Structures are given as structure tokens and as C-alpha cells.
Amino acid sequence: MGQTTIKDVARRAGFSFQTVSLVLNHPEKVAGTTRATIEAAMRDLDFVPSLAARALRKKPSRSIACVSCLEPSPTDLQACASLSPCSDALPCAEPVSSSAEGAPGAETPDAPDPMPETDLGLVLQAFAQVTDQHGYTLIHRRCRSDDPDGRARIANLVSEARVDGLVIFAERRDDPLIALLKAKHVPFVVFGLDVPGAHCAARADRDAVHEAVAFLARTGSRAVGFLGGTRAADRFRGYRDALAEAGLPLRADLVVACDWTSAGGYRAALALLDRPSRPDAIVAANDRVAFGVLKALHDRGVRVPGEIRVVGFDDVAQSAYAIPSLTSIAVPTLDMVRFAFTTLVAVIEGTRPPDDLARKLFSTRLVLRESTAAQVPP
């Protein structure tokens, strides 16, 4: 199949090879019907664009780009009807507006926080470390899902020989950047998410939360709340499945959408406490959210773990120093980074055929700490 050339495709489709080339490199510039005809001809002929051939034509840059896909904010404050892709999803309790309350305990008014609150920085530093060790240069770019021009610029980084390949941090499987990169046959690996048809270093989000909720149910919790947002679809599935297996009901009033910040967790926990029937455990979308939950429970005089047990996600360094120390889910980030980098280099160098997908789901580890100690009566 490596014998078929772009000219064979052009002949079969009845277009010039320039048009075929345009479909390969700038599919967005080709009319839909033309593109469909040419893509059908490619399939008929088993045409695969040769990455190795393309790599030989241009000097490798020995650079890779990490691309953060950004959602137009505030996605996490949208109603979380889309939290679960499954038909048995419950509509969950109303999302908590971010304008509700400020940070607690401030004696002077806080200026709006201009800095992103995220752990992506740690992942980027791990990539910087691994790329450095292998003599590669790391580039960092951002791409908003509602910015087609920015997306095209990202996709062209490789054809312009600025980088040899991309690592994509996407929050959604249907992020339009992923579809564009596939269409343009750009070497890329998805980090974090398990995206069908792409090389992936994926985190077992569903299993991770499943393990945590199963542990809570096994050790006495009967009303487990879940704080997440639209980004948490896989984590929510783990929550839902574990409840079902434990014979516990999925209660809409215990699922609250919130943005993935301590402020979001604080507000969402207060909202949960104000409901008629309180949870006896809360699984937070990540550790930052969980820190906000711990603070809200503390401010309301609710004992942790005595009255409500709390679980986070990511096991950031501060989790062990939360009050009480936070049970969390440890992610093998450095292993994932190494796998993503090694895969990308193999694809770039042509040692891995384009249709031989490298897909690995990385297991997490539940780290038990004070916040989920067995429940004791008051």
C-alpha cells in the first residue's frame, strides 16, 4: 500500500494532484463534495500518506509542541446535562454560579485572580524534563476550541517545520483540533484522554473514581456526593457505576456541577450542605476542588471524616498536608509523559507505522489518608 502515490489518487478521483495535496494539508479549504470524492479514492486505493517520506523532505526540527486545548469559559458552569454521555444520566442539581461568594476569610478585598489555577504546569515541566533529556526542544501553545484560525496555525506547525509533532491536552474527545490533525495526518499523541483512533497516553479516570466510590461504599458511606462539571464525564461514569454495583441510588441532589477550582468546590459544598438530605461522603473532581470542600465543611462546623468523608483526585503534593490530610487518586504523570514522548518520536521518525496506534490506559492509585478514615459516631 505504500506504493500508491498522491498522483494515483488524483487520477482515480478526477482532480489535480494539487487538489489532493490540499485535502491532505488544508482540508478546510476544499469544498465538501470534492473532499469526499478524494477521500473515497484514498480509501479505495488504501492510500496512506508517508510520514517518513514527508519527514525526509524537510529537516527535522527536533522540537515538539505541547498544545493546551481551552474551552470558551465558563464551560464548567453550564448545566451538566451533558455530564454523562449515557442515556441513563440524571439531570443533576443546578450548577453553582461563580459569582456567588468570594474567597472566605479575606480581611482585605481580593483583586480578581489573573492566574490560571491548574496543575497543567506540572505536566509541562515533566515534558520539559523528558524532552531535554532527549535533546528535543519543547514548545508550548494554546488553542481555543472556538478559534478556527488558531487551530489552523497549530495544525500548520508541522508542515512549516517548526515542530516535528504535537502532544494534545484536550478536555473533550470531540475537540475540533483532534479532527483537524487527523485529517491533515499530523503526528500527534493525546495526553490524558482516551480518544478513539489516536495515539493516547490516557488516564483511567472512570476506573479511578469507581475505585474510590467502591471503597467509600464498602466502608460505610451510603450517600456519596459528586462535585464535577462537564469536563468530568469519565469520572462521573465511575461514580455512577460504583453506586449501582453497591446497590446505592444515584441521587440527583448529590451531584453538583462546579468549576475545577477551590472556589468552585467551596461554593458547591455549601450548596450540598443546604439541601434537605446531606451526603455522608463527597468525591471531588480534583484536589483543588476538594480543598475548597474541606474549607466549606470546616467553616460550617461539619467534622471530616466524622460526618462527611472527602476524596480528591490527582494527589498533588499538598494533599498530604490538608487538614485533615486528603485521600486522593495518584496519577503516574511521569510515566504517561514518557510514553507520550516515546510514541510521538516513533511516529515522527517513521519507526511506528501511522495505522499502528499506540494506546495505553494508565492506572491510578487510591491513596488513603485522614479524610476518609472509617466513620465514627459523634
Added chain:
Amino acid sequence: MGQTTIKDVARRAGFSFQTVSLVLNHPEKVAGTTRATIEAAMRDLDFVPSLAARALRKKPSRSIACVSCLEPSPTDLQACASLSPCSDALPCAEPVSSSAEGAPGAETPDAPDPMPETDLGLVLQAFAQVTDQHGYTLIHRRCRSDDPDGRARIANLVSEARVDGLVIFAERRDDPLIALLKAKHVPFVVFGLDVPGAHCAARADRDAVHEAVAFLARTGSRAVGFLGGTRAADRFRGYRDALAEAGLPLRADLVVACDWTSAGGYRAALALLDRPSRPDAIVAANDRVAFGVLKALHDRGVRVPGEIRVVGFDDVAQSAYAIPSLTSIAVPTLDMVRFAFTTLVAVIEGTRPPDDLARKLFSTRLVLRESTAAQVPP
């Protein structure tokens, strides 16, 4: 002075212009006496290498590199005799070994944390945002102070036209990378630290801690402890000066070196509590250290702020959600990033003459929260 050319320098020094060029671009390859003669000729003739002329000769990459300078670890565990560059520095209490105790509260043994615990990621994300807005590509590199080859590779990024200029995150004013970049006339800006003779977006570390300690002294604290390490020289000066102005003694037993992590803060706080005379307030080198301090005090049953008040540095998003919420020092990171970027672009494009240094010291803001509420009797 823009009239003097490299050939004038060569004629005056009695060397070929290739040798002069070597001094400009690879000074490390030129014998010391030759270099001294040529540099003297440059000074005599007021020769300034024209960055604009150099930029014209090669196509701008429209890329900049953020370079993190790393110390061979563990610097922060070295005795902190070098904490203060001043002669009246006290030798401080013994550094706390990092092998002392594990994270508290873990019910399962923790794997060693492979991920760096740092806020640099947030700064890098701010740079990614600002460079993106201006159509620049951001590259991230690391440079260990004990790796001369790596240092040479960083310095050559510009001559190889991979980037147009550098932003340097250094922990020490005498980092050898800074000296090399100056010698090679590479466009660069230092971020965070105030380095003489270089463009700087500097944080007012000394004034920041001075303000915090003055506040503590004014509101009743009489024995203020300081947790820092060799990286905290400027912060330590602020501590020392504020004590002196308040008429409080600088007590060696209240100054503890520690690494800048929650684990370091936890161990250092336990060490302070075991001393004969406890502090009534603790200023931590940063918020992560402060979180460890709060946890140690909580584990020992010491009330915050009742018995000991605590101040952090950086005002990370989680500070408002610590238990109790943490008084901290807010840094205008995004403003600093914008200044550093704008300065670097002006130097790269030649609109700022090389000898017109852009140096700005950014003021911080003390954010008061629960951890420093006025002391109340038990």
C-alpha cells in the same frame, strides 16, 4: 558610537575580524589574553554590537525561550550561612534533613513523588498566554548550573536562530548562565530576581517580607520565626530589617533552613516547636511551605492564630482555602510577565538600545486572612 564596526575593533586590537566575531559569539573559545585585548579595544572605541543589524542578517524566529535555571539539589538543605549576604548575618539553626519524616497521615505507603512541586508552571502558562496573544512561540528549556554544555546550548539558541531572545528564571544573581549571556550579547530578560546590569522584571522580595514582619510586630508578635533556605536571601533581609526596626532581636534559634515544599515546611515547623522557646509567629518562604507549617501546628495541637500566627508568600489560589485561611503575599505575576515580554521584544527588534536597561521592581501586596488575626489569650 553606532559607527564603529567589528573591523575597526579588529584593526585596533591587532587581530582578525573573525577573532573579534568569535569573542562576540563564542567568547569561551577565545584565549583569555586575546579576549581581554579585544574587549579593551571594544571599550576604547565604544563599540556596541548592533542587535538590530544582527537581527536583520537572520530571519527572526518569532520565538522566545523561557529558561529555568536549576540548582544541583539539594541546595536548600545546605547550611544557610549564605542566607544573608551581609556581614551581620547570624548563623541560623541547623537545616532540617529531608530524610526526617514522610508525609503525615498516609495510611498506605506513598511512592516517591516524581513530580516537581513548584509554581513555575503558572508563570509559564502566563508566558504562553502573552506570547500567544502576540503571535510568538514559547519554548521552554532547563539549565542546570553545574552543566556547562547545557549552558552553551542555551546561549546558542539565539545564534542558531531557534529563538530571538530568552527569559531567565534564575534563583541566584551569580548564576553562570547570566554571565555567559551577557558576554555573548544574547538578548535576555531576568524574571523574578533583580540582577545588576541586566533587563529585569523583579519581585520586591525584601520589601514584601519586611511588610509582613512589620505587620506582625505592630500587632503583637514578639518572637517571629523564619523558614527559608539559601534561595530566600532577599526575603531573609526583609525579615532581619523589619525585626531591627521593631526593636526585636534576630534569634538564630527561630531561623530554620528548609526546602521550599510542604514537606520541608512540616519538618521545619516541628523542629521549631521542639526548641526551648517557641515562636509566636512564623513567616514561611512561600505558601507551600506555609501549608506544611499549618499541618504541623495542627498535628501538635497548636492553635493558629491563637498561639502562633502564620504568613506565606505567593498567595496561590489555595491560600484562601487553607485551614485557617492563610495570610500571604500576592505577586503581580501577569504584570511581570507582560513587562518581561515587552522588554524582550523591544531589545530583539532593536527599538531599545542594548545599554538602556529596562529594570522594574514589582511591588507585592500583603493579603490578610485568618492565620494572622490579632492574637487572643487562650
